[in-house]
Amino acid sequence: MRYTPKSELDQRIAKLQNAMRQHDIDGAVIVQNADLFYFAGTIQRSHLFVPSEGKPLLLVKKSLERAKEESPMDNVISLDSLKEFNAVLQKYGYGQFKTLGFELDVLPANLYVRYQKLVEPARIVDISQLIRAVRMVKSPYEIEILRDISKLHEEIFSLIRENMREGISELELTGIIAAASRKNGHSGLMRVRGMNQDLFFVHLLSGKNTFPSYFDGSVGGKGVSPAFAQGSSYKMIGRNEPVLLDYSFVLDGYMLDQTRIFCHGKLPDHLAGAHALAIDILKEIKKVARPGVACGKLYDVAMQMAGDSAYGKHFLGFPEPVAFVGHGIGIELDELPVIAHGFDIPLEEGMVIAIEPKFVFPDGAVGVENTYLVVKDGLENLTVFDEEIIYV
Amino acid sequence: MRYTPKSELDQRIAKLQNAMRQHDIDGAVIVQNADLFYFAGTIQRSHLFVPSEGKPLLLVKKSLERAKEESPMDNVISLDSLKEFNAVLQKYGYGQFKTLGFELDVLPANLYVRYQKLVEPARIVDISQLIRAVRMVKSPYEIEILRDISKLHEEIFSLIRENMREGISELELTGIIAAASRKNGHSGLMRVRGMNQDLFFVHLLSGKNTFPSYFDGSVGGKGVSPAFAQGSSYKMIGRNEPVLLDYSFVLDGYMLDQTRIFCHGKLPDHLAGAHALAIDILKEIKKVARPGVACGKLYDVAMQMAGDSAYGKHFLGFPEPVAFVGHGIGIELDELPVIAHGFDIPLEEGMVIAIEPKFVFPDGAVGVENTYLVVKDGLENLTVFDEEIIYV
The missing domain is CATH 3.90.230.10 (Creatinase/methionine aminopeptidase superfamily)
Structure with missing residues (x-):
């Protein structure tokens, strides 16, 4: 059984960040299993936040213990409720986004509406094609x-x-x-x-x-x-x-x-x-x-x-x-x-x-x-x- | 292998229509496999349109032949492109909706945005909880x-x-x-x-x-x-x-x-x-x-x-x-x-x-x-x- 090495994840994240900067996307929030596995090395229930520059954060609902074991990322932290989402990002120095990328090809509409409220005034844009191009x-x-x-x-x-x-x-x-x-x-x-x-x-x-x-x-x-x-x-x-x-x-x-x-x-x-x-x-x-x-x-x-x-x-x-x-x-x-x-x-x-x-x-x-x-x-x-x- | 009988589908559709009328929803557009199977008896790639009153339409992209075999519904018809969606509905006497229900708990955000443009000025509302209650x-x-x-x-x-x-x-x-x-x-x-x-x-x-x-x-x-x-x-x-x-x-x-x-x-x-x-x-x-x-x-x-x-x-x-x-x-x-x-x-x-x-x-x-x-x-x-x- 393989655990994705850190160097591998770092390269993937860097490719995504590069694409994000080219498209003026300030941050990405990744939640779907396949993409989580690719960029974080784990599918434990999480939000993976990737800023266009700087270190990503893996915000884990369940199981934190297991996410820490499976993902070699530096910042694997607990996020029990979406209410704390903005505060946790701020704590790590991230905020005031103009655009945030989500996987709009797979994210259910109800969640999309919920995230829109959560991140406003940032505008949600579709980052799924960038992600798919990186993974290609x-x-x-x-x-x-x-x-x-x-x-x-x-x-x-x-x-x-x-x-x-x-x-x-x-x-x-x-x-x-x-x-x-x-x-x-x-x-x-x-x-x-x-x-x-x-x-x-x-x-x-x-x-x-x-x-x-x-x-x-x-x-x-x-x-x-x-x-x-x-x-x-x-x-x-x-x-x-x-x-x-x-x-x-x-x-x-x-x-x-x-x-x-x-x-x-x-x-x-x-x-x-x-x-x-x-x-x-x-x-x-x-x-x-x-x-x-x-x-x-x-x-x-x-x-x-x-x-x-x-x-x-x-x-x-x-x-x-x-x-x-x-x-x-x-x-x-x-x-x-x-x-x-x-x-x-x-x-x-x-x-x-x-x-x-x-x-x-x-x-x-x-x-x-x-x-x-x-x-x-x-x-x-x-x-x-x-x-x-x-x-x- | 069972094919869902027509009487069964009729009862299910009637329950949904009853719930729709109670919630002032003029029509429902159902696309997800589990719900399609429940209400139409087939998961062939389709839109199931259910008016709050009247007969439902199954609009099939692929395979029409097979949808006709699997579904006992009266109106199983071809819909090759979403561009024809409104026209087909009109042909069967349906249109001028105020609210249309979609399965917003499972419909991807990109499709949601696309459907919103397609059906305007109708307003899309979430019908997933009504559907789940009928199926309960x-x-x-x-x-x-x-x-x-x-x-x-x-x-x-x-x-x-x-x-x-x-x-x-x-x-x-x-x-x-x-x-x-x-x-x-x-x-x-x-x-x-x-x-x-x-x-x-x-x-x-x-x-x-x-x-x-x-x-x-x-x-x-x-x-x-x-x-x-x-x-x-x-x-x-x-x-x-x-x-x-x-x-x-x-x-x-x-x-x-x-x-x-x-x-x-x-x-x-x-x-x-x-x-x-x-x-x-x-x-x-x-x-x-x-x-x-x-x-x-x-x-x-x-x-x-x-x-x-x-x-x-x-x-x-x-x-x-x-x-x-x-x-x-x-x-x-x-x-x-x-x-x-x-x-x-x-x-x-x-x-x-x-x-x-x-x-x-x-x-x-x-x-x-x-x-x-x-x-x-x-x-x-x-x-x-x-x-x-x-x-x-």
Whole structure:
């Protein structure tokens, strides 16, 4: 179990402060779990106050004892009631803000209104995109964690080979993978930033279980109920159909995203053909991608290749495709950058992106998803496992 | 797999409309998954518009096809862009609102600001407490689902008896329970309404793994990382220590909440004594509870009994106790009512409440949690399983 080192937090805070100064934001108040973990090393119930210059304060409601153990920050102090918020900040020399940044993409409206009253006459501005931009480029420390996850992914994907038999239900196989994951230290949860975007970490679908869903992903699945309308179902796994495993091991707060296709028997030609095309698309993207290239370019390359093929209308979801072929990943599943048309941010060393060319047909979904680290001369694959259809 | 019947949705909508009229709210716009599922029977990405009088509209972004299949509502229609929102409402005869209710306890601030512009000159008001009050009292249909879950809980708790051995890690045992749950149709996720309150559905802790946590529960646990700082850890289960299983099977969108204590060997006297007191507290609460009694009364009874004992300062968490001894439950873990001091809402037939007198010591947590249905003459336990310490 890792505790984020102080040097790491200091660098992150410095990057945020730099961005804040560029945008004339006097201070930031961070409260959401993913961001708290990133900037403070703990998710104990807290307000993390970051001034545009000077030392941050972690104001903890519960558990103070544990926040002190988990966070190496200099100022980890108690804040029992919001009424004391301004006074505590003043005590540390902070006050008279013109603008304060909050995570307005995830902060509930009621809290927003409450904070507005609390901090007036300061004006609340949205700092979520600055935070997400800071988190977009990973540090060597973060990449080290991702490399550990890479090894765990290899073990987990191997489990399918051993456990997939005809007549086992999607749910049972999902359970086997979940159990092995938890045993090896998986947190059991994965964080998604977008509202309503909840997802179990083992997304396993077979054959015709390719129903569209509310989730912003290309392959939905029936799920077990309209209340959680995606993912594995009671369906039994049969012969000659693809079994898609889209999986993330969450270790030390971080995750990768990886998809592979398994099959008993032999896939019909259209599925095998589309899968081969997905592999080709990844190869082509790898040729194009390097620091400085706009993210949107990778999407355009993928769309061009899929569009030129016989499988174009099944690319990235069917009947309604999603609008991206990849996404940043780290503490949350939906980090920046987005690999989508017109997304002009250039690739940068240290970005970590999942790229997922997938084809969805009424009788099955195929494709490959890898998570790549952007390095000096291109993309380094962190999810190395046979990309061909894996016949078991 | 159940699809919510139309008669059920009609009753729910009618209750909400009644509450809206009492509060002079002209319309409600519901977007959060739990509430969408409750009022529309689907969580496909949608806006559910409920006028204070007349028929509701489900405006669906994705997947329309699936929303039509899952929701028996009369008006399930496409809304591809928010720009068309007002026009679509007008087409169905709705407009010129003075006040519109939104779920401001869960709606992100950025969306709130966006909706404000969209619906002006209407004023947005918070309808979340009205919604939560409607959801608080369960229908016979909902209770039927809970009774099905009750049977599944019995199976799952029996699994501990079969699988708990000395030297198995908390995480491995958690995985076994998770796998059996998924196999039997558990959704893999449980919904909690409060911000940042994420929780894996198998909360299993042994011996000294009783660390406090960010979560608003009495027993935290170390977890696998400061990024998910609660729950099962790598710790091996030993002799003469309590193993606490706090568990919820989520079926057809609903859940119960149940806690039992298991042990190899024999518990030390203080833990056995505190556990016996927890059972007594539940018995006393059962004597007092009936429709019309204020929820706070149950909390006061529990606090009185714990306070009179040698274990008072370990009640409901240590070193920082939580402020409630129970909570409503259904689609979300943290529903109304709250069983806490001063919570004056009277118990009502059809409420479903989890009551959880627990004692937390540095060397172990003990106690019992049952979920009860409020019936005419008191409480009916939906989580029947041996309440004594279960020696395995």
